[in-house]
Amino acid sequence: MPTSSSDSDIKAMRLAIEASARAADQGDGPFGAALVSPGGEVLLVASNNVKTAGDCTGHAEMVLIRQAQTQFGRPALRGATVFASGEPCAMCAGALFWAGVGRIVFAASQADIIRALGASPAMPIDSRMTLAGAQPAVQIDGPLLGDEAYAVLKKFAETR
Amino acid sequence: MPTSSSDSDIKAMRLAIEASARAADQGDGPFGAALVSPGGEVLLVASNNVKTAGDCTGHAEMVLIRQAQTQFGRPALRGATVFASGEPCAMCAGALFWAGVGRIVFAASQADIIRALGASPAMPIDSRMTLAGAQPAVQIDGPLLGDEAYAVLKKFAETR
Numbered sequence: 045m046p047t048s049s050s051d052s053d054i055k056a057m058r059l060a061i062e063a064s065a066r067a068a069d070q071g072d073g074p075f076g077a078a079l080v081s082p083g084g085e086v087l088l089v090a091s092n093n094v095k096t097a098g099d100c101t102g103h104a105e106m107v108l109i110r111q112a113q114t115q116f117g118r119p120a121l122r123g124a125t126v127f128a129s130g131e132p133c134a135m136c137a138g139a140l141f142w143a144g145v146g147r148i149v150f151a152a153s154q155a156d157i158i159r160a161l162g163a164s165p166a167m168p169i170d171s172r173m174t175l176a177g178a179q180p181a182v183q184i185d186g187p188l189l190g191d192e193a194y195a196v197l198k199k200f201a202e203t204r
Numbered sequence: 205m206p207t208s209s210s211d212s213d214i215k216a217m218r219l220a221i222e223a224s225a226r227a228a229d230q231g232d233g234p235f236g237a238a239l240v241s242p243g244g245e246v247l248l249v250a251s252n253n254v255k256t257a258g259d260c261t262g263h264a265e266m267v268l269i270r271q272a273q274t275q276f277g278r279p280a281l282r283g284a285t286v287f288a289s290g291e292p293c294a295m296c297a298g299a300l301f302w303a304g305v306g307r308i309v310f311a312a313s314q315a316d317i318i319r320a321l322g323a324s325p326a327m328p329i330d331s332r333m334t335l336a337g338a339q340p341a342v343q344i345d346g347p348l349l350g351d352e353a354y355a356v357l358k359k360f361a362e363t364r
Contacts, residue, residue: 099273100281100302101266113259121260134334135298141327142260142295164339167301174294174334179324 049149049188056080056127057151057189059089063104064129064196067091074200077104078127079112079120082146087120088112104128105136109143121145129193130157131186133167137174141182150186151193160197209309209348216240216287217311217349219249223264224289224356227251234360237264238287239272239280242306247280248272264288265296269303281305289353290317291346293327297334301342310346311353320357 063076073092090108122144131150223236233252250268282304291310
């Protein structure tokens with residue numbers, strides 16, 4: 045269901061979407077993510093670096109987690125919120141769970157991503173299903189600004 | 205369903221289980237993985253390094269993928285088989301999909317892991333469900349030598 049969202053949610057998601065556009069400009073996957081502390085501070089913004097880093101695990105959320113661990117230590121992730129321009133895949137939803145993130149907010153849904161980028165390669169399980177049985181539970185909200193994130197995906201698909 | 209397995213499958217899985225025991229000895233998560241080329245050559249063996257690397261994403265399969273990319277390049281993973289001492293979580297199953305692995309074989313199942321280590325934190329989705337809709341499909345076999353892998357998990361749980 046669409047999220048009823050605060051101004052701060054919208055600001056953080058715009059940072060994630062801007063990061064998705066920067067990734068696309070570099071030829072990386074068109075995805076970005078932002079990390080917001082439980083107190084509401086934007087701690088980090090990261091972009092997909094699969095192509096530029098030669099790392100198939102370099103999705104924006106993974107880059108964000110690794111950088112946060114290095115820069116702030118693992119506790120900074122616990123209870124934090126991650127804003128993702130694209131709904132986290134199983135790898136990323138799982139990593140966010142292990143990081144102890146409390147809330148995930150996404151813009152473009154898995155269905156949007158497949159509609160823009162195609163169905164292969166694709167792993168269409170949605171993030172709520174991936175984390176359905178997770179203990180402790182993770183709150184998942186979205187789509188939020190799905191149209192804005194989809195526009196970046198669509199432009200990427202048309203120009204690659 | 206249990207896998208009818210070749211001698212080479214059993215040898216590769218024993219390498220993964222031995223790596224799980226080494227990880228446990230270091231205080232890391234008691235999990236290991238082995239990478240076998242499409243031609244049947246064991247290319248790499250890796251252990252969980254979550255604690256020693258301070259990286260929540262340092263599951264054995266993730267360590268294996270990153271090391272393989274660095275050491276052999278991304279193409280080495282395509283069509284390869286990964287033997288995992290514990291059934292891959294959503295993060296790892298997803299990463300193995302993005303790596304282009306053709307086959308996953310696991311020893312201890314998700315249910316075994318939860319039975320040995322407890323239900324929280326845990327993300328109990330099984331690997332076949334995570335990859336059910338994946339295109340291209342990934343073959344998943346297991347459990348194979350589940351009892352041997354479970355013994356490592358159980359010992360870890362009793363001594364930590």
